[in-house]
Amino acid sequence: MTPTARKIHVLALLSLGAASAFAARPHAPPTELQSAAAALALAEEAGAATYAPLELRYAGEQLAQAQQSVQGGDLNQARRLLEQSQVNSDLAVAKSRLGRTREAVQVQAATNARLRGESSPSTPSETP
Amino acid sequence: MRHAALALLSAALLAACGSAPRRDLDYDRLHASLQALATDPELAKLALAERALAEAAVRRLDASSINAKEHAQLSYLAERRVDIAYIAAQTERENARLAQLQREQADLLLAASRRETEAARAELDRQRRDELLRQEEVERGGAPAAVAAKPSPMPAVPAVAPPAAALPDSAMSGAPPGDSAAAGSAGNSPVPAPTPGAATSTVAPAPPAAPAPAVPAAATEAAAADLPLAQRLSSLGPDADGEGRQITLEDLVFEPGTATFAAGADVGLARVAGWLAASPALPVRIEGHTDATGSPEANLTLSLRRAEAVRDALVARGVAAARIVVSGEGAADPVASNDDAQGRARNRRVVVRLLGSG
Known part of the structure; x- marks a missing residue:
């Protein structure tokens, strides 16, 4: 696991803890916090550390800042940060899926080219 | 001190008023981007759910208040939603390409399998001919009973x-x-x-x-x-x-x-x-x-x-x-x-x- 990913893991756990800690408080955004943390975890699973490291880092930082804002009582700022974290996680997931798919296309194209190369030497002998 | 605060408030209000054209610019840019996506011959029919989310985000930007902070937030979100819509459409296009390549691979493998089968059949035919020749030789060497009683070979x-x-x-x-x-x-x-x-x-x-x-x-x-x-x-x-x-x-x-x-x-x-x-x-x-x-x-x-x-x-x-x-x-x-x-x-x-x- 890369340092960035480990850091994001810690941030996600912290945010989940914060979500449960603030559950009893009035006006706390536990739902948004959990949702943003889940989106971040999904981005990690999708391989965002490889395919969208910038968006993944933004999402993690924004989630941590949102937690601080909640602790500071600035729930509006926390909600804004959580929205940004969420959308950055979603963007990271999308980029990761595109990257994986493009890699699969390249591998498949190479495989097909190899198969065509293997079959082509016998073609002239079939039609002399 | 109070004057300074008033001056700052006035400056903020002026900035907010000044941001109105910029909000339109952001909206126009993102709206045009979505329009381009909707008319793209390759991507128009792909990732419709993500595009709907992006359109909703852009509409929120259009309907947002004059509040600069809120506008910046909505613009930030809408811009990324538009990016996601584009990327999701491209992913679907790549997925379709991948599926086509996989079908092509299946065809290639099938053709290769057919060639191998034909080669194996030809080899079997050759072996069968060889076996027939061997059997004839064996028959020559293995049918002596009829002449075993022959008194003399000469x-x-x-x-x-x-x-x-x-x-x-x-x-x-x-x-x-x-x-x-x-x-x-x-x-x-x-x-x-x-x-x-x-x-x-x-x-x-x-x-x-x-x-x-x-x-x-x-x-x-x-x-x-x-x-x-x-x-x-x-x-x-x-x-x-x-x-x-x-x-x-x-x-x-x-x-x-x-x-x-x-x-x-x-x-x-x-x-x-x-x-x-x-x-x-x-x-x-x-x-x-x-x-x-x-x-x-x-x-x-x-x-x-x-x-x-x-x-x-x-x-x-x-x-x-x-x-x-x-x-x-x-x-x-x-x-x-x-x-x-x-x-x-x-x-x-x-x-x-x-x-x-x-």
Whole structure:
């Protein structure tokens, strides 16, 4: 696991803890916090550390800042940060899926080219 | 201090008022981007859910209040939603391309599998042909029971009656059909049984000291070996070193391991019949020979059957059956080494020999 990913893991756990800690408080955004943390975890699973490291880092930082804002009582700022974290996680997931798919296309194209190369030497002998 | 705060508030309000055109710019840019996505021929019908989210985010930006902070937030979110819509559409397009490549791979594998199957089938056919040839060899070496009781491998076998098809020819030549002096000794022959009751023979027993078959010229054989059988047989004539008194039929006039004539053998048989017709008064001896492969009994049987087959064919072409004696020599009289294929091929032969001094 890369340092960035480990850091994001810690941030996600912290945010989940914060979500449960603030559950009893009035006006706390536990739902948004959990949702943003889940989106971040999904981005990690999708391989965002490889395919969208910038968006993944933004999402993690924004989630941590949102937690601080909640602790500071600035729930509006926390909600804004959580929205940004969420959308950055979603963007990271999308980029990761595109990257994986493009890699699969390249591998498949190479495989097909190899198969065509293997079959082509016998073609002239079939039609002399 | 209060004045300073008022001044700051005024500046913020002015900034907010000044941000109105910029908000429109952001909206216009993102809206145009979404429009481009919606009209893209490749992407327009892809990732519709993500595009709907992006359109909603852009609409929120359009309807947002004048609050600069809120506008910046909505613009931030809408910009990323538009990016996500584009990326999701591209992902779907790549997925479609991947599926097409996978189908193409399946087709390629299927074609390769078909080629392998055809190659395997061809190999099986080749192996089956080889196996048939081996079986013929085995049959030559594994069917000695019929001749196991034969007293001697060497005696000349007097002619048996010609097959029914040859009777008219025999009658025309003046020789009574089915005249065999020693039908019993030829009982192992697979040719049709002699005509009952025809015991008299005009054929003298084979001379005891028949000349040994002459060795054909190896060089001539080698040069002729590449020609088709019928073409080689068309020039068939008396052996050069047989004093003009014998003709050797090569083994290729027969199917391998059998006494069945191969296609093209008719040419050679006609040549032999014509040659014999030039000396109608002389007795004829037909000797079958094999190589040393297989058991001696089986080789004797095969050589006799081949000699008889040649006799039957000659009788069918007008040679009097009464003139002919046949014998199966087996591998006892080789004209070449049995150690190599070429020598064995030369040893497998049928020799048609004119007897007497005529």
